[in-house]
Amino acid sequence: MxxxxxxxxxxxxxxxxxxxxxxxxxxxxxxxxxxxxxxxxxxxxxxxxxxxxxxxxxxxxxxxxxxxxxxxxxxxxxxxxxxxxxxxxxxxxxxxxxxxxxxxxxxxxxxxxxxxxxxxxxxxxxxxxxGPRYRIAQHARFADHLSFVREKGLAAVVELARTTSLGFTKDPRLGPWAPVLRTDPAFADAYASFDPVRYAVLVTGMSRLLYDRDTVxxxxxxxxxxxxxxxxxxxxxxxxxxxxxxxxxxxxxxxxxxxxxxxxxxxxxxxxxxxxxxxxxx
The missing domain is CATH 3.40.50.1820 (Alpha/Beta hydrolase fold, catalytic domain)
Structure with missing residues (x-):
């Protein structure tokens, strides 16, 4: 393809x-x-x-x-x-x-x-x-991912992504970059070493930017x-x-x-x- x-x-x-x-x-x-x-x-x-x-x-x-x-x-x-x-x-x-x-x-x-x-x-x-339930669910998914990162670290996200075929929608721990972590080793290495404080700011801002209303x-x-x-x-x-x-x-x-x-x-x-x-x- x-x-x-x-x-x-x-x-x-x-x-x-x-x-x-x-x-x-x-x-x-x-x-x-x-x-x-x-x-x-x-x-x-x-x-x-x-x-x-x-x-x-x-x-x-x-x-x-x-x-x-x-x-x-x-x-x-x-x-x-x-x-x-x-x-x-x-x-x-x-x-x-x-x-x-x-x-x-x-x-x-x-x-x-x-x-x-x-x-x-x-x-x-x-x-x-x-819809409102959609927005609430999306924000909760990002919050769950950040909770996992705070507890386990970004390297743990990489390891988890390599052990499953699931994505962010079905397993929030994986975060929105899970597919790339599986297919791009250089990206995975950079991700694992990324500053976790900056990462939290990035993901929090992404959640708010993408899902900012109770409709479409x-x-x-x-x-x-x-x-x-x-x-x-x-x-x-x-x-x-x-x-x-x-x-x-x-x-x-x-x-x-x-x-x-x-x-x-x-x-x-x-x-x-x-x-x-x-x-x-x-």
Whole structure:
């Protein structure tokens, strides 16, 4: 599978299908791998990727610090995920594209569209992550990781990462850089020797920067209200993908199209067709 160096970081990606480009920010929280479009939860059940690739050039990728993509030890914000997506499109030679996000990928899509509105032909925001329980859970995950670091040290995080295939979402002790610790020995060495005081500041700031509100993070509401990019919103329905998150985006995005269908009634028969109907219209 090909890789591209984007913003100085290796990005693993895959291009399938033919037609207008569709950049797809993967679902999966801190395990946002390209395979999740075919293997994770509702996305596996709906079969979106095979259907979309029949008419669109689908660009899927491992988000930085996920899967086989690389990373950097720094305070991450949505602008870093924007740089990865924009850089990948530049690498592939596309100056305009449709954007699609699943779960937390919706926040990156919104941030990319706000930063580069002329780039975005339209946005599909599938099961946007957000809501008060989502924010609380994310902050607790970072706090649990820092508690482990204070007790055991950063070298213990490296050793733990090498003994498991789990990620930050399922085992908070591992922290957000676990995949890179497994795949990049030089990064792991630098991580283990990093100043723990500086590390705590970095991680605390990252938690606050990424999850700063009780709805969908990624872009300010005033910027969304000024965004002239067509959007299809498909709600989720659990603690991490609150229906209120989808309603918030409907309120903020001018002329947004909310497909208000409960998750249980979103099927392989109707969901891909609804997404294709939106894309084909724009």
């Amino acid at each position: 090909p890789t591209a160096v984007v913003d100085g970081i290796s990005t693993r990606y895959e291009v399938t299908g033919d037609g207008p480009p569709l950049l797809m920010y993967s679902p999966g929280g801190f395990d946002s791998r390209l395979e999740n479009w075919s293997s994770l939860g509702v996305y596996a059940r709906l079969g979106l990727l095979p259907r979309l690739s029949e008419r669109y050039t689908c660009i899927t990728f491992d988000r930085r610090e996920s899967g086989r993509s690389g990373g950097r030890l720094a305070r991450l914000g949505w602008a870093d995920y924007v740089a990865q997506g924009k850089g990948l499109l530049d690498h592939l030679g596309f100056d305009r594209a449709f954007l699609m996000g699943g779960c937390v990928g919706c926040s990156a899509v919104l941030a990319l569209a706000v930063a580069y509105p002329a780039l975005a032909r339209g946005m599909v925001l599938y099961s946007p992550a957000g 993070p990624g872009a300010e509401p005033e910027d969304l209200m000024s965004l002239d990019v067509p959007a299809l919103i498909v709600p989720g329905q659990d603690a991490s993908h609150a229906p209120s998150a989808a309603r918030y985006l409907e309120e903020c995005l001018p002329g947004a199209d909310l497909w208000d269908v409960p998750v249980a009634l979103q099927t392989a028969g109707n969901a891909p067709s609804r997404v294709l109907e939106f894309l084909d219209a724009h």
